[in-house]
Amino acid sequence: MNYQIELRHFIYFLAVAEELHYRKAAEKLFISQPGLSTQIKQMEEILGTQLFVRDKKKVSLTPAGEFLKKEVEFILNHLEQTKKQVKLIGDGQLGEVRIGFLGSAMQNVVPDLLLGLKEKFPTIHTTLEELSNRAQINAILADRLDLGFVRLSRVPKGLDVRPVFEDTFSLVLPEEHPLDKGNFRNIDQVANEDFILFSQDYSPMYYDTVLSICEDSGFVPHVSHKSVHAQTIFKLVENKLGIAIVPTTLQYGFQMKVKFIEMKNIKQRAVLSMVWKTDNRNPALQKGMDLLMEL
Amino acid sequence: MNYQIELRHFIYFLAVAEELHYRKAAEKLFISQPGLSTQIKQMEEILGTQLFVRDKKKVSLTPAGEFLKKEVEFILNHLEQTKKQVKLIGDGQLGEVRIGFLGSAMQNVVPDLLLGLKEKFPTIHTTLEELSNRAQINAILADRLDLGFVRLSRVPKGLDVRPVFEDTFSLVLPEEHPLDKGNFRNIDQVANEDFILFSQDYSPMYYDTVLSICEDSGFVPHVSHKSVHAQTIFKLVENKLGIAIVPTTLQYGFQMKVKFIEMKNIKQRAVLSMVWKTDNRNPALQKGMDLLMEL
DNA sequence: ATAATCAATAAGTATGAATTATCAAATAGA
DNA sequence: TCTATTTGATAATTCATACTTATTGATTAT
Numbered sequence: 183m184n185y186q187i188e189l190r191h192f193i194y195f196l197a198v199a200e201e202l203h204y205r206k207a208a209e210k211l212f213i214s215q216p217g218l219s220t221q222i223k224q225m226e227e228i229l230g231t232q233l234f235v236r237d238k239k240k241v242s243l244t245p246a247g248e249f250l251k252k253e254v255e256f257i258l259n260h261l262e263q264t265k266k267q268v269k270l271i272g273d274g275q276l277g278e279v280r281i282g283f284l285g286s287a288m289q290n291v292v293p294d295l296l297l298g299l300k301e302k303f304p305t306i307h308t309t310l311e312e313l314s315n316r317a318q319i320n321a322i323l324a325d326r327l328d329l330g331f332v333r334l335s336r337v338p339k340g341l342d343v344r345p346v347f348e349d350t351f352s353l354v355l356p357e358e359h360p361l362d363k364g365n366f367r368n369i370d371q372v373a374n375e376d377f378i379l380f381s382q383d384y385s386p387m388y389y390d391t392v393l394s395i396c397e398d399s400g401f402v403p404h405v406s407h408k409s410v411h412a413q414t415i416f417k418l419v420e421n422k423l424g425i426a427i428v429p430t431t432l433q434y435g436f437q438m439k440v441k442f443i444e445m446k447n448i449k450q451r452a453v454l455s456m457v458w459k460t461d462n463r464n465p466a467l468q469k470g471m472d473l474l475m476e477l
Numbered sequence: 478m479n480y481q482i483e484l485r486h487f488i489y490f491l492a493v494a495e496e497l498h499y500r501k502a503a504e505k506l507f508i509s510q511p512g513l514s515t516q517i518k519q520m521e522e523i524l525g526t527q528l529f530v531r532d533k534k535k536v537s538l539t540p541a542g543e544f545l546k547k548e549v550e551f552i553l554n555h556l557e558q559t560k561k562q563v564k565l566i567g568d569g570q571l572g573e574v575r576i577g578f579l580g581s582a583m584q585n586v587v588p589d590l591l592l593g594l595k596e597k598f599p600t601i602h603t604t605l606e607e608l609s610n611r612a613q614i615n616a617i618l619a620d621r622l623d624l625g626f627v628r629l630s631r632v633p634k635g636l637d638v639r640p641v642f643e644d645t646f647s648l649v650l651p652e653e654h655p656l657d658k659g660n661f662r663n664i665d666q667v668a669n670e671d672f673i674l675f676s677q678d679y680s681p682m683y684y685d686t687v688l689s690i691c692e693d694s695g696f697v698p699h700v701s702h703k704s705v706h707a708q709t710i711f712k713l714v715e716n717k718l719g720i721a722i723v724p725t726t727l728q729y730g731f732q733m734k735v736k737f738i739e740m741k742n743i744k745q746r747a748v749l750s751m752v753w754k755t756d757n758r759n760p761a762l763q764k765g766m767d768l769l770m771e772l
Numbered sequence: 773a774t775a776a777t778c779a780a781t782a783a784g785t786a787t788g789a790a791t792t793a794t795c796a797a798a799t800a801g802a
Numbered sequence: 803t804c805t806a807t808t809t810g811a812t813a814a815t816t817c818a819t820a821c822t823t824a825t826t827g828a829t830t831a832t
Contacts, residue, residue, distance in 0.1 A: 189482065261552065
């Protein structure tokens, strides 16, 4: 006696409510009429209410049945929709990829990735957040981020890395500086100037790399200022407070009175890598990864 | 192989999604663990998607499972309500409206609404529950509640809001306090006292508003205690542990040795709003809304 | 190493949804 | 009135499958 309502009941009920005829409804459902009769009866028992009036050759809905019909239609539709959505999310066609990036990555790879994603998987949402290397690693480990773009040589266990872009370094000088593309030979020509660099804790790899560039030319740079924003660094150079060494692509996207001298002859490169958790379960991420692997 | 999803699956799924532990979930459901395992597996097969990740001693939800969990919660709640409504209609009633409210709303609008409903639609049942702002919003989204009375400036997408009552703020002081309606000019006269306020997470809007009242008079209040019950706040004031600022109508319905000074001259108002789901399907709610629109 | 704990698998049971066969009641046609 | 036909409800039976117990393999903790 103590049964539980099941979706089967709803489907049967709806058929009868539409046909208002047990035999026809049973036919439509590909079951026998007695089976349908008992199931509807059971349903009425569970709900404690009459749903149909059967008198003299006629089946009709009670007010309660009328109300239930509308609800069952809604519920079954909603369910169908939900099933579809679940499948889509499981297949990675729908969902969200949370991306973090260093400011300096905004010039190249990230915009391409976003455009490609939008085009190939328009139903995948993306959220973007500019974060430091360290903040990105922490966020990925805590599952607040799916994908990061960092400049790091090593990452904690459990994370995967893949280099996605190699950039040369460029010297950044005030426009009025005597050195230019024509007379520039080697970095030791500016060995005695003040240097403005990105902070160590913003990107230790960058900092070490810049130091090694100078070391290769036999001098230790005097670092007068440090910042975490390219904007700030360029502004300081513009005001002749020092010179800088930055990844070359950083020159695009700013309106500053500074000039860039690309140093192609040195071996160091600014490597941008993407990082993600090895066992990330977000299927939408896989799609993004597949896309990036092709780039 | 060609099974059909049933409500049983959803109930089982929800138990596992909540416990994230098959044996415990099975215990809660009063079935055996292997039975539960096979049912969940079958469910995943029907949906064509992995819902749980079982690896090394740990069960967790996939994104698809995460999504499904929210949907299942909604569906099961909605179903429960539908069953109730059907029964009520079958018994000759119009239905049920589930109302939530902040404690501070009990003094004015809610009682009027209830009385009006009872008079015009004596066959509509109402259930009342005192809940925080946040709890009300969650309950409405999950279809556990039809109508809420909250103090919020913004609500999530999919919900409608309508202000129903504007209240001034009053200062609450111990009876023996030197300040009274006669000599009170401005709130800065109590700038150096301790303040007892409703907790931020109970009603962020209230908290912000009270701070802005003080700010307008050029001081930052020292908040010594926070509570979620008006009763508690008044008790603390009575015992001279501080003073409070509350919506004026809160003064009715309590027997306390405190006095109220209404601050009509300040611009801030305590706004009580009603909230409901835009696509709520409860026909009884419509009736209640019509009534409230007239008030 | 040993024990403990987890979910998955295997085999058997039992619940209850289905079937077929039949009935009672009502209508329609002669 | 009689019969034929149609309706949904019962009764008896069959059959699918959700469930049980027993066990395994994998992993972790002591």
